[in-house]
Amino acid sequence: MSDQLRPLIEVVDLVKQYDVLPVLRKLNLNVQRGEFVALLGPNGSGKSTLLRLLCALTRPTSGEIRIGGWSLPKEINAVRSQIGLVSHKPLFYENLTATENLTFVGRLYNIPANELSERIRQLLEEVGLLKRAHDLARTFSRGMQQRLSIARALLHQPDVLLFDEPYTGLDQMAGGILDDLLRKAHQSGRTIIMTTHQLERAETLVSRAVIIKKGVIGYDEQINPASPPNLVKIYTEVTGMVNAL
Amino acid sequence: MTTPLWRTVFAIIRKDLRAELRSRELVSTMVLFALLSVLVFSFALELDRTARQEIVNGILWVTLVFASILGLNRSLATERELGGMDAMMISPIPRMAIYLGKMVGNFLFVLVVGLSLLPVMTILYNIVLIQIPLLAILVLGVFGLASIGTLLAAMTAQTRSRETLLPIAMLPVIIPLLLVVIAAASAVLKNEDAWGWIGVLGLVDIIYAMLGLLLFEYVIED
Numbered sequence: 001m002s003d004q005l006r007p008l009i010e011v012v013d014l015v016k017q018y019d020v021l022p023v024l025r026k027l028n029l030n031v032q033r034g035e036f037v038a039l040l041g042p043n044g045s046g047k048s049t050l051l052r053l054l055c056a057l058t059r060p061t062s063g064e065i066r067i068g069g070w071s072l073p074k075e076i077n078a079v080r081s082q083i084g085l086v087s088h089k090p091l092f093y094e095n096l097t098a099t100e101n102l103t104f105v106g107r108l109y110n111i112p113a114n115e116l117s118e119r120i121r122q123l124l125e126e127v128g129l130l131k132r133a134h135d136l137a138r139t140f141s142r143g144m145q146q147r148l149s150i151a152r153a154l155l156h157q158p159d160v161l162l163f164d165e166p167y168t169g170l171d172q173m174a175g176g177i178l179d180d181l182l183r184k185a186h187q188s189g190r191t192i193i194m195t196t197h198q199l200e201r202a203e204t205l206v207s208r209a210v211i212i213k214k215g216v217i218g219y220d221e222q223i224n225p226a227s228p229p230n231l232v233k234i235y236t237e238v239t240g241m242v243n244a245l
Numbered sequence: 246m247t248t249p250l251w252r253t254v255f256a257i258i259r260k261d262l263r264a265e266l267r268s269r270e271l272v273s274t275m276v277l278f279a280l281l282s283v284l285v286f287s288f289a290l291e292l293d294r295t296a297r298q299e300i301v302n303g304i305l306w307v308t309l310v311f312a313s314i315l316g317l318n319r320s321l322a323t324e325r326e327l328g329g330m331d332a333m334m335i336s337p338i339p340r341m342a343i344y345l346g347k348m349v350g351n352f353l354f355v356l357v358v359g360l361s362l363l364p365v366m367t368i369l370y371n372i373v374l375i376q377i378p379l380l381a382i383l384v385l386g387v388f389g390l391a392s393i394g395t396l397l398a399a400m401t402a403q404t405r406s407r408e409t410l411l412p413i414a415m416l417p418v419i420i421p422l423l424l425v426v427i428a429a430a431s432a433v434l435k436n437e438d439a440w441g442w443i444g445v446l447g448l449v450d451i452i453y454a455m456l457g458l459l460l461f462e463y464v465i466e467d
Contacts, residue, residue, distance in 0.1 A: 055335045056334075056335065057331060057334055057335060058466075059466065077247045077337035078337075080335055080336060080337040081337050083335065085331070085335050087328060087331065089326075089327060089328030089331065090327055090328060091327070091328035091329065091331055091332040092327065092328075092329065092332065093260065093264055093327065093329055094327065095263075095264040095265075095267045095268045096260065096263060096264055096267075100260075100263065104256055104259075104260045105332065105336070107248075107252060107253070107256035108248060108253060108256060108332075108333060108336040108337075108338050109248065109336055109337065110248040110249065110252065110337075136267075152332070156336075
């Protein structure tokens with residue numbers, strides 16, 4: 001298969017067990033370059049575990065993961081260079097400023113010092129935090145923290161962005177700003193996988209919806225932005241859960 | 246594609262020192278705890294000069310051990326709580342660099358506690374503890390504590406009961422270090438040759454550091 005046709009992310013027969021408890025049961029998923037995938041499913045269905053496996057924070061019990069042609073865990077550092085993660089945890093240090101936090105991350109990714117300061121300035125401007133660049137992260141609101149997390153995840157210019165429940169704790173306004181940032185990241189050609197419980201939001205943002213139920217994929221469809229499906233209804237049917245929201 | 250080891254180690258040390266200089270959470274807690282402990286010991290034990298000479302090293306090192314447990318717990322727990330450890334884990338850096346960076350930071354913090362205790366104990370116990378061989382023992386002993394303590398704290402930081410688990414895990418493991426440190430320091434205070442013990446202490450440090458370097462990756466991976 002040529003590199004153009006080959007999916008950017010390939011997950012084959014993926015199994016993850018914690019002790020004897022199976023979380024993912026032979027899950028298969030291909031994601032093409034530039035797709036924006038919403039991973040949906042009830043708590044405990046395995047969404048976050050799949051994201052942790054994709055960014056190599058945990059190892060699979062069996063099965064294969066390939067990202068950009070690199071396979072996990074053999075070529076782990078090549079994969080890590082291509083992935084940015086935004087989780088519900090901030091993943092930065094409260095007693096450092098926004099700039100200091102990003103500088104630290106830049107050093108971890110071996111970004112040359114002369115490039116790093118310009119990239120930090122640009123990213124802080126993009127996420128609307130340039131004026132707060134030298135303020136301690138602990139003084140930031142939850143929404144600002146999440147924007148700083150996005151800047152952190154984009155700093156090393158990854159091909160793939162993973163968002164794990166990015167809307168947790170955000171109010172309507174902060175959620176709207178995050179929507180815009182996600183759209184921008186998608187329009188810039190990045191491949192995005194996002195876990196969320198906000199189904200109505202997902203309908204308007206993503207290009208594909210995947211519902212995981214008990215460790216396997218129960219629904220997987222492209223989303224046409226002109227006539228988005230009723231994800232709440234589909235979710236309820238697939239998971240059997242009445243209170244989807 | 247992997248970020249060079251030493252660049253990463255220095256980045257982690259610099260980050261820890263900067264955050265600590267700003268918040269002073271870790272060192273101030275440890276120093277305060279250590280000073281109060283030696284003060285309590287000095288009031289609780291009414292000792293003559295010979296007895297004080299026998300016991301002063303024990304008080305110093307027991308205090309340092311408990312103070313270091315306090316600091317190690319916080320140092321690694323903070324990384325877990327806010328996801329700093331995850332941020333390091335998803336980046337293309339050698340796992341060994343996380344261990345070395347955290348270990349050197351912890352070493353420096355505990356060393357500050359040890360150095361602040363020496364003059365205070367010299368006054369309280371009327372025994373000169375500021376001597377070159379005792380300083381060498383302090384540096385090596387603290388290095389040993391930080392080496393094995395960083396490994397064990399990384400392990401227990403993933404559990405809910407980390408505050409109680411770390412001392413339970415750490416105290417039995419550091420008994421060899423404590424025995425050698427006390428023997429070396431006692432020899433110095435008795436004006437005997439301590440360099441043999443200091444050599445053994447260096448060996449214990451190497452073993453602890455090797456254990457940390459070899460096992461850290463397995464401890465922090467899921």
